[in-house]
Amino acid sequence: MSTIHIALLGYGTVGKGVYQTIKTHQKRFKAILGKEVKIEAVLVKNLEKHQLPDPDVILTNKFEDIISLPKLDVVIDAIVGKQPGFSYLSQAIKRGCHIITANKQMFAHYGRELLSLAEKHGVSVGFEATVAGGIPVIQTLRKLLSVNHIKKVHGILNGTSNFILTKMREEGCSFSDALSLAQEKGYAEADPTNDVEGFDAFYKAMILSEVVYGKQPDWEKVRKQGISSITLEQIELFSKFGLRFKHVASLEKTTKGIHCSVKPVLVSSSHPLFHVEDVQNAVSIDADIVGNISLQGPGAGMFPTASAIVEDLIQLETERARPDEGADHASFAHEPLLTWVLYGEVKNLEIPESIEIIGKINAKALLVLAKEESIENLSNKIKGITVYQLLGDFTFSGTEESRFPSAHSITGS
Structure with a gap:
């Protein structure tokens, strides 16, 4: 039976999870791929801090030992930071290895370069583990x-x-x-x-x-x-009022x-x-x-992230697909009207015509409908107001004011 030869970069929480998962799921790999999966070497920063359970696996702090392995098919990156991960994976691609990474910071900066380089050298890139851990x-x-x-x-x-x-x-x-x-x-x-x-x-x-x-x-x-x-x-x-803060x-x-945008919103x-x-x-x-x-x-942890990495391994081996540089799956939209909550000193707040007042949640929270540009202009001009986007439908209770059809200045509370 043939073997897929792997090098693992990093032996922290994620690296250990990948190592254990590969070791304990050999029957699944053989059933799906018809091949064994073998970790040949593990790269660490400090040799004194680590000990591998298998004596035949090379433990090294030199990437040269990894890239010069006689047999090497896939390099799995489980380290952090933009460098040296980008340099290591670039060298692996040039050697003809497939790569899989969990390094979100590095891939956000250099993902396009790695995908382009992989296409040039006829190998694939797996990066499922860079976003939301075990969620596919x-x-x-x-x-x-x-x-x-x-x-x-x-x-x-x-x-x-x-x-x-x-x-x-x-x-x-x-x-x-x-x-x-x-x-x-x-x-x-x-x-x-x-x-x-x-x-x-x-x-x-x-x-x-x-x-x-x-x-x-x-x-x-x-x-x-x-x-x-x-x-x-x-x-x-x-x-x-049935709303929760989420960081979205x-x-x-x-x-x-x-x-x-990456910001706290109300949901x-x-x-x-x-x-x-x-x-x-x-x-x-x-x-x-x-x-x-x-x-x-x-979204994180030893085995959820390891799950994403080994599933990428299966995809690379079963599909051997050309690296996807990103296809535009998006539909265009005009700048949308969004629902916002204005929180703070809303009493006597002057609201421009570009912002539609929907209602008042309470004395300190006002619900409006507007484009983001209009909201940003308002928040930049007025102190004492915090703005949160609202996701989902909101129904006013019977004790709250539900509509302000024409007024664009809120007075009283």
Whole structure:
């Protein structure tokens, strides 16, 4: 029986998960591929910190030992940072190896270059694990929605921020207390900036943009906002009206180009992301034929990420497909009217004609309908107002004012 020879870069949480999964699923590999899958070598940074369970597998801290292996078919990248991962994978491709990566930061920066290089050398690239862990969103978008035009994509792409918002709402704790709990459980790093300020979700959104549109938006024009400014008071207020805070990455292609944001939004119970709690990730896809598809599952961790990597391995071996540089599955839309909540000192607030007032949730929260440009102009001019997009339908209770047909100045409370 022939063998698929693999080198594994990195032996942290994800690397160990891949190693164990490959070792324990040999019968499945043989049944599906008709081949054995063998890890030939593992690259680590510090040899003293690691010990492999199999003595015949090479453990090295030199990439030269990896790239010069006599037999090497696939290189799996489970390290972090833009470098040296990009350099290592480029060398692997030039040798004629397929590559699979879980490195979202690197792939957001260099994915297009790696895909182009892979096409030139006739090899394939797997990157399912870069977005939403074990959820097969990349394969769904690339393989299963080829005819559909994607209207928009909303995703909860970071489990740490979702866990924090869930705990604040369920347990009535502050942001700092919820963050400390996330760190105790191992969900958040000692420096949680990448998670709570939206960088992690941003990199994943850029990768999704490549898959859906074949390109990325201008990084400087993407609105990126974290969750650290959300207060317990805000969470409790909106919870009374059936709304939940979620940290959401959004993608949509308009006549002005690709629109992307990563920001806290309010979600009603009618939206697919409403029930996504704790460390779960989810992606909601709206397409012209199928309608809405929602994928939910664990977004990180040893075995969810390992699952995405080994499924990529199966795809590479069974399809041997030409690398997909990204096909534009998106339909164009004019800049849409969106629903927004204006929170803060809304009393005596002057509202321009470009913004339609729908109603007042309570004395501190106003519901409006507007294009994002109009909302940005308003928020830039007025202090003391925080703006949140609202996803899903919202129904006013009988005690709340439900319509303001003509007024564009709210007075009283």
